[in-house]
Amino acid sequence: MQEVNEVKKQMEESRQGEATVIEAIQENNKHVYIESYGCQMNFSDSEIVASILAKEGYGTTKNIEEADLVLLNTCSIRDKAEQTVRNRLVHINKYKRENGELKVGLLGCMAERVKGKLLDEEKLVDLVVGPDAYKDLPNLLREVDGGRKAVNVILSKEETYGDIAPVRLGGNGVTAFISITRGCDNMCSFCVVPFTRGRERSRNPQSILQEARDLADKGYKEITLLGQNVDSYLWYGGGLKKDFAKASEAAQASAVRFGDLLRMVAKEVPDVRIRFSTSNPQDMSDDVLYAIAENDNICKYIHLPVQSGSTKVLAEMKRGHTREEYMELIDRINRIIPGCAISHDMIAGFPNETEEDHQDTLSLMDYVKYDFGYMFYYSERPNTYAAKKMEDNIPLEIKKRRLNEIIAKQQVHGLERNQAKVGNTYEVLVEGVSKKSKEELFGRTTHNTVVVFPKENFKPGDLVNVKVNSCTGATLKGEAVA
Ligand code: SAH
Ligand code: F3S
Numbered sequence: 388m389q390e391v392n393e394v395k396k397q398m399e400e401s402r403q404g405e406a407t408v409i410e411a412i413q414e415n416n417k418h419v420y421i422e423s424y425g426c427q428m429n430f431s432d433s434e435i436v437a438s439i440l441a442k443e444g445y446g447t448t449k450n451i452e453e454a455d456l457v458l459l460n461t462c463s464i465r466d467k468a469e470q471t472v473r474n475r476l477v478h479i480n481k482y483k484r485e486n487g488e489l490k491v492g493l494l495g496c497m498a499e500r501v502k503g504k505l506l507d508e509e510k511l512v513d514l515v516v517g518p519d520a521y522k523d524l525p526n527l528l529r530e531v532d533g534g535r536k537a538v539n540v541i542l543s544k545e546e547t548y549g550d551i552a553p554v555r556l557g558g559n560g561v562t563a564f565i566s567i568t569r570g571c572d573n574m575c576s577f578c579v580v581p582f583t584r585g586r587e588r589s590r591n592p593q594s595i596l597q598e599a600r601d602l603a604d605k606g607y608k609e610i611t612l613l614g615q616n617v618d619s620y621l622w623y624g625g626g627l628k629k630d631f632a633k634a635s636e637a638a639q640a641s642a643v644r645f646g647d648l649l650r651m652v653a654k655e656v657p658d659v660r661i662r663f664s665t666s667n668p669q670d671m672s673d674d675v676l677y678a679i680a681e682n683d684n685i686c687k688y689i690h691l692p693v694q695s696g697s698t699k700v701l702a703e704m705k706r707g708h709t710r711e712e713y714m715e716l717i718d719r720i721n722r723i724i725p726g727c728a729i730s731h732d733m734i735a736g737f738p739n740e741t742e743e744d745h746q747d748t749l750s751l752m753d754y755v756k757y758d759f760g761y762m763f764y765y766s767e768r769p770n771t772y773a774a775k776k777m778e779d780n781i782p783l784e785i786k787k788r789r790l791n792e793i794i795a796k797q798q799v800h801g802l803e804r805n806q807a808k809v810g811n812t813y814e815v816l817v818e819g820v821s822k823k824s825k826e827e828l829f830g831r832t833t834h835n836t837v838v839v840f841p842k843e844n845f846k847p848g849d850l851v852n853v854k855v856n857s858c859t860g861a862t863l864k865g866e867a868v869a
Contacts, residue, residue, distance in 0.1 A: 416444055417443075417444050417445045417446070417455045417456070418445060418446055418447065418448040418453050418454050418455055418456070419437070419440050419445040419446070419447055419448070419454060419455070419456040419457075419458060420447070420448050420449070420450070420451045420453075420454035420456070420457045420458070421433050421436065421437065421447060421458045421459075421460060421556070422457075422458070422459050422460065422475070423460040424459070424460065424461050424462040424468060424471065424472060424495070425460075425461070425462025425464060425468060425495070425496065426462065426464070427564055427611065427613055427664060428566060428584075428613050428614075428615070429460045429461075429462060429495055429496075430556075430564065431553065431564040431565075431566045431613055432460060432494070432495065432518060432521070432548075432566075433458075433460045433494075433556060434553035434554055434555060434556050434564075435521055435548045435551050435553050436458065436460070436494065436521050436524065437553070437554040437556055438551050438552060438553050438554045439521055439522060439524050439525070439551065440456075440524060441554055442525075443524070443525050443528065447554070447556060449557075451479070451482060452482065454482075454489065455488065455489065455490065456489075456490050456491075456492065456528070457479055457482070457489065457490070457491045457492070458491075458492045458493075458494055459472055459475060459476070459479075459491075459492070459493055459494065459495075460494040460495040461493060461494065461495040461496060461497035461498060462495065462496055462497065463495075463496035463497045463499075463500045463579050463583050463768070464496070464578075464579060464580070464766075464768075465763065465766035465768075466766045466767075466768075467766065468497075469497050469500075472493075472497055476491070476493075476505070476511040476512065477511065479491055479511070480511055483511075490513045490514060490528075490531050490532075491511065491512045491513055491514070492512060492513060492514030492515070492516060492531075493505060493512045493514065493515045493516070494516050494517075494518075494521070495517075495518060495583075496518065496579065496580070496583035496584065497583075498515045498516055498517050498518075498540060499517035499518060499540050499542070499582070499583040499584070500579065500582065500583050500769070501515075502515065502538065502540050503515060503536075503538045513531045513536055513537070514527055514528070514531050514536070514537050514538075515537070515538040515539075515540065516538075516539055516540070517539065517540035517541065517542065517583075518542075518569070518583065518584050518585075519541065519542050519543040519546045519569070519584075519585060520539035520540065520541055520543075521548070522546070522548075522551075523539045527539055542570075542584075542585030542586070543585065543588075544586065544588065544626065544627050545588065545625060545626065546569065546588075547566075547568075547569055547588060547589070547590035547591070547594075548566070548569075548590075549590040549591050549594035549595075550594065552598070552601070553598075555605075559818050559819050559847055560606065560607070560847065560848065561607060561608050561609060561816065561817070561818050561819075561847050561848045562607065562608070562609040562610075562611065562816075562818060563602050563607045563609070563610055563611070564610075564611050564613050565595055565598050565599060565602070565610055565611070565612055565613065566590065566612075566613045566614065567589065567590050567595055567612045567613060567614050567617060567620055567648065568587060568588065568589045568590065568614030568615065568616065568617060568619065568620050569584060569585070569587070569588055569590075569614070569615075570584045570585040570586045570587045570588060570615065571584060571587055571615035571616050571619075572586055572587040572616075572619070572628055572629060573616060573619075573667060573669070573670075573705075573707070574705060574772070575694075575704055575705055575706060576703065576704050576705045576771060576772035576773040576776075576777070577694075577704060577734065577737065577765065577767075577768065577771060577773045578768070578771060579768040579769075579770070579771060580615055582770055582771070584615065586627045586628070586629060587615075587616065587619060587627065587628040587629070588625075588626065588627050588628060589620050589621050589622045589628065590622070591622060591625070592622050592643050592647075592648055592651060595612075595648065595652065596651060596652065596655045599652050599655050599656045599659070600655055600656060602656075602659070603656040603658065603659050606848065607659065608658075608659055608660060608816055608848050608850070609659060609660040609661075609662065609816055610652070610656070610659055610660070610661055610662070611661075611662040611663060611664060612648070612649075612652065612661065612662070612663040612664075613663075613664060614663075614664075614665070615665065616665065616666075616667045616670060617645055617663045617664065617665060617666060618645050618666050618667055618670035618671040618672065618675060619645070619667065619670045620643075620644060620645040620648055621642055621643070621644060622642060622643040622648075623638045623639060623641070623642040623643075624638045644672070644674070645672070645675050646672060646674035646675045646677070646678040647678075649661065649663070649675065649678040649679065649682070649685060650678050650681070650682065653678075653682040653684050653685050656684075657684055658684070659684060660684055660685075660686055660816060660833070661682070661684055661685045661686065662685075662686045662688065662835070664690050665690055665692060666689055666690060666691050666692075667692070668691055668692075668693065668706070668707075668708050668712070668713050668716055669706065669707035669708045671689075671691070671716065673719060673723065676719060676720060676723040676724060677723060679723075679724050679727070680723050680724045686833045686834070686835065687724055687726060687727045687728060687833045687834060688727065688728040688729075688730075688758075688833065688834050688835040689720060689724075689727060689728070689729050689730075690729075690730045690731075690732075691716075691717075691720075691729055691730070691731060692731055692732035692733075692761075693706075693713055693731050693732070693733065693751065694706060694732060694733060694734045694737075695733070695734065695737060695740070695744065695747070695748055696710055696744075696747040696748035696749070696750060696751025696752065697710065697740070697743075697744035697745075697747035697748065698710045698711070698747075699744060700737050700739075700740055700744050700747075701713075703737065703738070703739065703773075703777070704734075704737060704773075705772065710747065710751060713751070714751070714754060714755075717729065717754070717755050726834075727834075728758040728759075728804075728833075728834035728835055728836070729755060729757055729758060730757055730758055730759040730760055730761070730835070731752075731755070731757045731759075731760045731761070732760070732761045732762070732763070733748065733752075733760060733761075733762045733763070733793050734763055734764070734765050735748075735762070735763070735764045735765065735786055735787075735789035735790040735793055736764045736765045736781035736785060736786030736789055736790070737765045737773070737781070738765070738773060738777035738778055738779055738780055738781065739777065739780065739781075740781055740789075745789045745792070748789075748793060749792065749793070749796055752793070752796050752797065752800065753796075756800045756803065756804065757797065757800055757801075757804075758800075758801065758804045758834060758835070758836065759797070759801060759835070760793075760794075760797040760801075762790060762793050762794050762797065763790070764783075764786035764787060764789070764790045765779070765781065765786060767779040798860050801860040801861065802858075802859070802860040805836065805858035805859070805860060805861075805862075805863055806858060808836070808855050808858065808863055809855050809856065809857060809858055809863075810854075810855065811854070811855055812852050812853065812854045812855070812868055813832040813833070813834075813836075813838065813852070813853055813855065813863075814832065814833065814850055814851070814852055814853075815830040815831065815832055815838045815840070815850070815851050815852075815853045816830045816831055816848075816849075816850055817829070817830040817845055817846065817847050817848060817849045817850075817851060818830050818831065818847055819847050820842070820847075821839050823839075825842075826841060826842050827839050827840060827841055827842055828840060828841075828842050828845055828846075828847070828851075829862075830851070830853075832863075836862075836863055837861065837862045837863070838853050838855070838862070838863045838864070838865060839862055839863070839864050839865075840853045840864065840865045840866050840867055841866055841867070843867060845867065851867050852867065852868050852869070853865040853866065853867055853868070854866055854867075854868045
């Protein structure tokens with residue numbers, strides 16, 4: 388699929404990897420087949436799309452041959468992600484030739500980026516819908532049913548889908564996502580997201596609390612709050628983050644920030660574990676760290692992408708912080724939340740990256756000793772600042788070699804982190820049956836580490852104290868203890 392590397396694949400299978408087909412069983416006369424690519428937000432968006440389509444009489448199916456409508460919820464983050472979708476569309480065209488009635492739609496970031504181009508050029512799709520236009524799907528489908536092609540890629544100032552109750556798809560009934568912000572204003576110079584998902588806006592906290600309560604009532608045991616940049620969450624009555632300064636004094640004074648939201652959610656559903664993703668170092672406040680430390684049900688794990696360990700490269704990436712500032716943030720995390728697990732995203736081979744810059748990345752990794760990492764080599768994305776102003780001048784072999792060195796280091800650190808856990812007992816939330824053995828269950832610790840242990844009489848959703856006996860770089864193995 389995308390350039391999923393082994394460590395990443397082992398770490399978090401649902402995040403950025405294989406396309407996942409999702410299904411909700413409903414009595415409906417039409418069927419939609421949805422494939423989601425890319426980030427967790429896309430998976431969450433597919434649940435919103437399923438909810439909108441359910442009202443139009445569509446149930447979801449896992450069997451593409453049964454579908455009246457095929458939707459690909461796509462990712463643009465790296466070139467390879469888009470290539471995967473193009474190949475998939477060519478393949479899906481086979482079903483279109485067999486079933487003249489079958490309609491195919493492109494959703495998500497790639498839809499936003501390529502707009503109507505795929506309709507005209509390759510005639511592979513009937514429908515193109517950007518991430519802010521899903522509520523228009525019923526109208527667009529009527530256009531398509533009338534034999535016309537339909538496109539809506541308008542980005543919105545307000546849309547948060549806060550009023551839509553997602554249809555929980557293909558999940559385990561234990562963990563679920565709630566999206567809290569949409570878009571991103573950070574404009575990192577390599578990143579296509581601000582172009583495909585538009586300006587940053589936050590969702591009404593009351594609708595977030597209601598969704599959390601609803602999930603808890605349905606028996607869910609873990610909620611992940613989602614946003615491109617969760618630390619930037621800011622509710623002041625609605626509207627874009629960048630317009631906050633124009634809001635009334637009263638609205639500004641009563642604004643809800645991410646630390647406040649974390650506390651509110653933790654209190655609303657005290658028996659549910661809370662996670663969040665993704666944090667951005669330049670926007671993460673100490674108040675967020677205190678909120679995590681204060682609440683037992685907020686997991687002690689922070690995904691804190693850094694992208695590079697070189698201050699020079701960070702400046703060219705427009706990341707808004709230096710190497711030293713990042714290290715200070717890591718120190719504060721370790722002080723305020725002792726034992727907190729930390730993971731990273733890293734990009735190898737950004738334009739002009741020297742061997743010395745690369746060494747800075749490796750030494751930063753030595754400083755932090757991350758628990759996990761998601762690692763990529765630089766892929767130039769059209770229209771970004773880096774694409775317009777910088778030359779993609781690191782040869783592919785060098786990008787790959789640097790990436791491999793980063794991955795190798797992460798493997799060492801991941802193993803060290805896990806080895807340090809052997810002999811300890813952790814509370815594990817059981818998510819399902821282990822892929823390797825029916826006799827074993829798997830779940831996660833507060834630190835997001837996967838633990839496998841003998842099933843006995845436990846079941847998904849249980850919180851089990853597991854004593855760790857051994858480990859690999861990716862997984863802890865243990866047994867339940869009283
Ligand atoms: N804030 C987002 C980040 C989105 S992109 C989130 O919620 O996860 C996820 C990761 O993809 C980034 O952190 C970065 O490491 C990587 N990435 C983004 N653009 C890239 C590019 N042009 N080339 C290579 N990797 C990229
Ligand atoms: Fe992309 Fe940077 Fe936002 S990586 S999603 S522009 S924080």
